[in-house]
Amino acid sequence: MKRVELNHVAIRVSDVEKSCRFYREVLRLEPMPRPAFSFPGAWFRLGASRELHLIGDRAEPVFSHNRGNHFALQVEDIDAWERHLESLGAASLPRQRRPDGATQIFLRDPDGHVIELLG
Numbered sequence: 001m002k003r004v005e006l007n008h009v010a011i012r013v014s015d016v017e018k019s020c021r022f023y024r025e026v027l028r029l030e031p032m033p034r035p036a037f038s039f040p041g042a043w044f045r046l047g048a049s050r051e052l053h054l055i056g057d058r059a060e061p062v063f064s065h066n067r068g069n070h071f072a073l074q075v076e077d078i079d080a081w082e083r084h085l086e087s088l089g090a091a092s093l094p095r096q097r098r099p100d101g102a103t104q105i106f107l108r109d110p111d112g113h114v115i116e117l118l119g
Contacts, residue, residue, distance in 0.1 A: 012058035078119025
């Protein structure tokens with residue numbers, strides 16, 4: 001049996017355009033083509049072969065927390081990312097260091113989904 005690996009992360013959003021601006025401008029993700037589904041949404045690249053799928057028309061509440069439901073993006077220069085977030089006025093928790101030495105910055109998208117930047 002073959003090893004299985006992550007293909008994409010899908011999250012529900014209430015306003016696709018607002019979320020697209022956040023993921024393009026704040027997280028600097030690259031938009032990618034999306035099939036013509038019957039519901040609103042958008043797709044973004046997460047590295048070389050992973051994807052983030054936004055699914056529109058979210059009506060239910062989001063339950064996301066840095067010690068609960070969230071996803072993490074590996075970044076090369078956490079200091080530059082911290083400056084970028086500050087320059088945009090993007091709210092984030094103060095950076096912290098994990099016991100293994102990795103540095104984390106947590107922020108929320110417009111719907112409240114928690115994203116971890118990991119450097």
